[in-house]
Amino acid sequence: MLSEKEAETTRHIPILLEPITDFLADGIRALPADSKPGVILDCTLGGGGHSARLLEKLSLIAGAEKHRVLGVDRDLDAISRNQARFRDSVATGKMEIHHGAFSESMKFIGSRPIYGLLADLGVSSDQIDSESRGFSFRFNAPLDMRMNQTKGVSLLEWLENVSETELAEVIWKYGEERFSRKIARRIVDLRGRGQIPKDTHSLAGAIRSVFPPSMRHQGIHPATRTFQALRIEINEELKELETLIREGFPRTATGGRIAILSFHSLEDRLVKEEFRNRDLYELPFKKPLQADESEVTLNPRSRSAKLRLAIRKVS
Numbered sequence: 537m538l539s540e541k542e543a544e545t546t547r548h549i550p551i552l553l554e555p556i557t558d559f560l561a562d563g564i565r566a567l568p569a570d571s572k573p574g575v576i577l578d579c580t581l582g583g584g585g586h587s588a589r590l591l592e593k594l595s596l597i598a599g600a601e602k603h604r605v606l607g608v609d610r611d612l613d614a615i616s617r618n619q620a621r622f623r624d625s626v627a628t629g630k631m632e633i634h635h636g637a638f639s640e641s642m643k644f645i646g647s648r649p650i651y652g653l654l655a656d657l658g659v660s661s662d663q664i665d666s667e668s669r670g671f672s673f674r675f676n677a678p679l680d681m682r683m684n685q686t687k688g689v690s691l692l693e694w695l696e697n698v699s700e701t702e703l704a705e706v707i708w709k710y711g712e713e714r715f716s717r718k719i720a721r722r723i724v725d726l727r728g729r730g731q732i733p734k735d736t737h738s739l740a741g742a743i744r745s746v747f748p749p750s751m752r753h754q755g756i757h758p759a760t761r762t763f764q765a766l767r768i769e770i771n772e773e774l775k776e777l778e779t780l781i782r783e784g785f786p787r788t789a790t791g792g793r794i795a796i797l798s799f800h801s802l803e804d805r806l807v808k809e810e811f812r813n814r815d816l817y818e819l820p821f822k823k824p825l826q827a828d829e830s831e832v833t834l835n836p837r838s839r840s841a842k843l844r845l846a847i848r849k850v851s
């Protein structure tokens with residue numbers, strides 16, 4: 537349960553806020569006056585930063601009041617925070633908030649046209665800076681790492697059952713960690729001796745121990761890449777994105793706008809491949825947009841973000 541203060545506030549700073557919300561708002565501005573009431577789907581509501589700015593911009597567009605921002609997140613803490621943050625917008629029918637994953641979001645939309653779709657992938661600062669969710673080894677917490685606390689298996693349950701080969705593959709594929717095999721061997725070895733790491737500090741310690749001594753205390757923490765890989769696996773992040781591309785993108789109306797902000801090369805590759813189909817998409821920019829230096833200085837997490845924008849040509 538979130539404290540009252542936590543429930544009202546977010547630590548997350550939205551990335552590329554103006555280009556994303558301008559792009560989506562311009563899509564609404566371009567709709568014919570007699571367009572059917574539709575939705576702009578923010579399927580990664582997170583701290584609500586992009587949705588809040590979008591609502592501000594929509595309030596300045598004549599006729600936009602018949603459309604709704606539909607915010608979805610699979611994290612219950614994010615849902616509670618946003619229910620507090622957007623109480624007025626929900627009460628006045630400008631917004632809807634739903635708990636669920638991308639793979640479930642189409643059912644919230646029903647037959648309404650999608651005029652905009654935003655996915656700001658990965659974790660929010662509220663998740664990564666949480667002291668209890670297990671996303672970061674900065675705090676000692678049980679090995680959970682699930683974005684949706686009500687579904688799936690925790691990291692600890694997964695580590696208790698995974699084979700050494702699969703563990704090494706995950707760490708390599710999603711973390712590009714060159715010590716993946718050694719890390720997997722170490723964890724499986726500890727498990728065999730009844731000493732499986734049960735919290736973030738012991739897992740980070742076990743990972744660090746396989747690194748050569750000269751690398752243990754240099755640069756980024758040796759467990760960083762492995763933690764990222766495990767998070768992607770536990771939350772099936774690539775599979776979710778594939779589902780969104782397969783089920784959500786074709787549901788976007790003709791002229792509907794899609795904005796995908798990714799933080800991992802595998803995610804960006806999936807989006808890039810999809811947008812390559814020029815019969816289906818018009819691309820305002822060939823290359824992905826990235827945060828400029830001033831944004832990176834203010835918000836270092838924006839450094840690795842890549843934004844791809846597309847306009848759906850056919851529905």
Ligand SMILES: C[S@@+](CC[C@H](N)C(=O)[O-])C[C@H]1O[C@@H](n2cnc3c(N)ncnc32)[C@H](O)[C@@H]1O
Pocket residue numbers: 548549550551579580581582583584585586587608609610611614636637638639656657658659660661683776777
């Ligand atoms: C980077 S944050 C979004 C931040 C948000 N744009 C803002 O401005 O505050 C990503 C959010 O998406 C959610 N999320 C990630 N993958 C998801 C999925 N497959 N389905 C639903 N929500 C997801 C996470 O729980 C997290 O709250």
